[in-house]
Structures are given as C-alpha cells and as structure tokens.
Amino acid sequence: MHEPDVQVGNSGPPLDEEKSNMKILRACTILLAAAVISMGVSSLAAPCLAQDANTGVAVSFADTKQVLGLEGLKHNVTGTLFASNGSLVFTKGKKKVVVPAASIQEVLTGQDTERAIGGTVGTLTMFAPYGGGRFLSLFRTKIDTLSIEYLDPSGGIHGAIFTLARGNALSAKKALLSQGARTSAPVEVEAQAQAKPKEKKQ
Amino acid sequence: MKFTHYLSALVPLALVLLFTGNTALAQDKARTKIPASSIQILAVQSNEVNLPIEFQLALYENLIEQMQKANKFQHVYRDGDTAAANATDLVILHSNVYGFTKGSEGKRQVTTVTGATQIKVHCLFTDKAGKSELAQDVTGNVRFIGGNLRATFDLAKKVAQIAVTNFQ
Numbered sequence: 595m596h597e598p599d600v601q602v603g604n605s606g607p608p609l610d611e612e613k614s615n616m617k618i619l620r621a622c623t624i625l626l627a628a629a630v631i632s633m634g635v636s637s638l639a640a641p642c643l644a645q646d647a648n649t650g651v652a653v654s655f656a657d658t659k660q661v662l663g664l665e666g667l668k669h670n671v672t673g674t675l676f677a678s679n680g681s682l683v684f685t686k687g688k689k690k691v692v693v694p695a696a697s698i699q700e701v702l703t704g705q706d707t708e709r710a711i712g713g714t715v716g717t718l719t720m721f722a723p724y725g726g727g728r729f730l731s732l733f734r735t736k737i738d739t740l741s742i743e744y745l746d747p748s749g750g751i752h753g754a755i756f757t758l759a760r761g762n763a764l765s766a767k768k769a770l771l772s773q774g775a776r777t778s779a780p781v782e783v784e785a786q787a788q789a790k791p792k793e794k795k796q
Numbered sequence: 797m798k799f800t801h802y803l804s805a806l807v808p809l810a811l812v813l814l815f816t817g818n819t820a821l822a823q824d825k826a827r828t829k830i831p832a833s834s835i836q837i838l839a840v841q842s843n844e845v846n847l848p849i850e851f852q853l854a855l856y857e858n859l860i861e862q863m864q865k866a867n868k869f870q871h872v873y874r875d876g877d878t879a880a881a882n883a884t885d886l887v888i889l890h891s892n893v894y895g896f897t898k899g900s901e902g903k904r905q906v907t908t909v910t911g912a913t914q915i916k917v918h919c920l921f922t923d924k925a926g927k928s929e930l931a932q933d934v935t936g937n938v939r940f941i942g943g944n945l946r947a948t949f950d951l952a953k954k955v956a957q958i959a960v961t962n963f964q
Contacts, residue, residue: 663853702849704850717941727905739850741853743849745876750877754857755854
C-alpha cells in the first residue's frame with residue numbers, strides 16, 4: 595500500500611518545496627491581513643471604560659500613554675488611568691502610581707496628532723524604499739493631551755503629560771476635578787476653545 | 797628653491813597657530829568653575845511667548861532628569877521643595893522662554909526640511925541671594941526624528957552640559 599507513496603516521494607521534493615512555499619505565502623498574507631485589521635479595530639475602539647465623571651464614581655481610561663512625569667515610570671508607557679477615591683491612579687502591569695487629586699494644582703487639555711505606526715517600527719519605516727516611510731507618516735491618529743501639575747509631600751512641583759484617545763481628555767479632566775483637583779481653565783471654556791477650530795473649518 | 801621658501805614661510809605660521817591654540821587652551825583651563833553642591837530648578841517661565849503647558853512641563857521635567865543624569869550635583873531640588881532652603885552651595889536655575897516655534901512631526905517626516913520645532917530659553921544660574929553667576933541663551937530643536945516635545949529634551953541636555961562645564 596505504501597510503495598506508491600515512496601515512489602511519489604522520490605520524485606516529490608520539488609512539489610513539497612512548492613507546497614511549503616505556498617503555505618508560507620498564505621501564512622504571511624493571513625498575518626498581514628490580521629495586522630491591518632487589528633490596527634483598524636484598535637483605532638476605532640473607544641478606550642474609555644465608562645462611567646460618570648460628575649458623580650465622582652471611578653472613571654478609567656485604558657490605553658492612556660504616560661508621556662513623562664510620573665515617578666518610577668519610564669517615558670511613553672501605555673497603561674490605564676483611573677480617577678477614583680480622591681486620587682489619580684496610573685497602572686501599567688504591576689506598577690501603580692498614585693497622585694492625590696488634592697495635590698493637583700492644574701489640569702489642562704489639548705489636542706494633537708501622532709503617527710498611526712509609531713515606535714521602533716515607525717522609525718524603521720524611514721528606510722523603506724521609494725519613500726514608503728514618508729507615505730506611511732501621512733497616516734496620523736488624532737489624540738488628546740492631558741497635562742497635570744501636582745505637588746509632592748515636600749512641596750516640589752511635578753508635571754505629568756498623558757495622551758488619550760480623541761474626546762477623552764475633557765472627561766478625564768472632569769473626573770479629576772470631581773475628585774478634588776484644581777484648574778485655572780474650566781472644562782466648559784476648554785471645550786469651547788477646542789470646538790472653535792472645527793467651526794471655522796465648516 | 798621655491799619649495800624651501802614655501803616651507804620657511806609656513807613654519808612660522810604653524811608656530812604662531814600652535815602657540816595661540818595653546819594659550820586658548822590654557823585660558824579655558826584657567827576659567828574657574830563655580831562651586832556648587834546642589835541645584836534647584838525653578839518652573840519654566842514664558843512671559844514673552846505663549847508656550848503650551850505640555851512644553852512647559854516637559855521642559856521642566858527634562859531639565860530635572862538631565863541634571864540628575866549629569867551627576868554633577870549632590871541634590872537636584874524641584875521648584876517649591878522646602879528642603880532646598882537648608883542646602884549649602886545651592887545654585888538656582890531660572891529658565892525663561894523667549895522664542896518658540898511649534899513645528900509639525902508630519903511635515904518633518906514627509907519633507908525632511910520643514911516643520912522643525914524650536915524653543916529658545918534664557919537660562920540664568922543664581923545663588924540663593926539672587927546674585928547672577930552665569931547666564932546663557934540655549935536653543936532646543938527637533939528637526940527630523942521625534943515628536944515636538946523632543947525639543948525640550950534636546951534643550952535640557954544642552955543646559956545640563958552647561959552646568960557640567962561651568963560648575964564644580
């Protein structure tokens with residue numbers, strides 16, 4: 595029963611190679627498609643996980659990037675930002691930084707954009723042929739920035755900057771203010787200021 | 797003959813250059829360094845230009861980080877730190893932003909030559925009494941790779957380098 599198989603096997607190596615090549619190609623195509631889909635879905639997903647900022651209930655913002663400023667964390671770390679129990683909490687894995695909301699002297703928001711493909715991969719795309727890297731850098735994601743200024747127990751001023759998905763910074767600010775943080779620019783004023791450029795475009 | 801004439805003209809010139817170089821080096825070495833064991837970094841002021849808050853905070857935080865990395869001072873105090881009042885040989889760094897151009901990361905990456913972000917800061921090092929010890933203008937740029945806030949990192953590195961070269 596197995597003899598024909600052996601014969602086929604003897605004349606077979608080129609066929610096997612073709613098959614394996616086809617498999618690799620298919621796998622690559624599937625991986626590429628999956629990467630593209632996941633990128634698209636991740637940009638669409640609303641990272642704000644809830645709730646009501648006005649009632650003082652815990653509000654969390656997943657996929658928040660801590661650009662700099664929190665003690666014990668590296669720059670550009672992505673984690674979850676909570677506003678609960680009278681404090682701002684940023685968690686990244688097991689690491690957790692707590693800033694009492696009462697020590698926050700200033701909370702300001704802003705708007706910006708960042709590369710859709712960033713980090714090391716984004717930098718490596720510069721070496722892509724035919725200006726591929728430049729082309730990719732045209733794809734940008736709109737983000738909100740949240741800047742806070744707070745005091746440590748010895749009175750030293752600290753600053754921290756976060757980036758959140760577009761539309762979340764104002765609700766984060768509301769949540770922090772409801773927990774006891776202070777600001778020089780009320781939420782309504784900032785909301786109006788951020789809405790103005792859109793009106794001009796229309 | 798021509799060659800020897802040429803050489804004889806060059807030798808004195810080379811000697812002059814050598815001596816002037818040596819005296820310049822000697823002057824550099826003779827420049828006295830200002831004694832300081834700790835530094836307090838005050839919050840960044842921007843009275844002349846409208847600097848966004850994220851740039852102010854990033855500049856302040858980067859200044860503190862780079863001063864700590866430079867390992868020149870025993871203590872690096874933040875603005876408002878009560879412990880700084882008891883510090884001896886304290887130097888205070890005042891930073892005033894007098895120029896700011898916000899570029900665009902997208903433009904930089906697409907065109908290479910446009911979209912640079914630039915921050916110009918007047919740095920003043922004083923003692924506790926407010927007596928000026930060193931003043932210098934520093935410019936921070938980001939021209940190609942990195943976000944706009946990277947200009948603050950560049951500037952902080954330059955300021956830390958100034959502190960390293962001028963303080964003991």
